[in-house]
Amino acid sequence: MDVLYFKLELPLQSTEQVLGVQLILTFSYQLHRMSTFEMQSMAFLQSSFAVPGSQLHVNGDLRLQQKQPLSYRGLDVRYNVSVINGTSPFAHDYDLTHIVAAYQERNVTTVLSDPNPIWLVGRAAEAPFVIDAVIRYPVEVISYQPGFWEMIKFAWIQYVSILLIFLWVFERIKIFVFQNQVVTSIPVAVPQGEIRKEHLS
Known part of the structure; x- marks a missing residue:
């Protein structure tokens, strides 16, 4: 299983404290078997605590979520755009609520499953705040609409097997x-025709 090890250190002043974290990690997600699909996805992490922390440890799986099957034909790049529109001059495009809401409108997304955040306290005055994440890429079951010839191929294999x-x-x-004579049979005598011999005179 592939694993991503992510570590981020945030320098802080001695008077600054961290009580919560909102983190967006973006990914390039690609499929090249059965269905050709490419998208820019994200994993959103949010944790908040009552006491100031020194480190946040996260350990979870990046899972694929589908609202509809993928297409088998062509290259699907409808979601191969940045999750955050960095070219927009409008402030609401950078609002976290708007980003998450627009992302959830997609039919195919990724989500960080079971992050299990661990919040550590006791940061030294000059020490940075550390975000340490371990993200696994588990095996996924992809739902897609098969093509005509693919359906014929698998249908033929099943037909031959059953036949x-x-x-x-x-x-x-x-x-x-026939060996156990399960079916009652009655022998019928077939009359033989008369045998005639012709004599040449």
């Missing part, structure tokens, strides 16, 4: 019926 089993069972039944 072979049926022929084998039918042959066994036929052998059993």
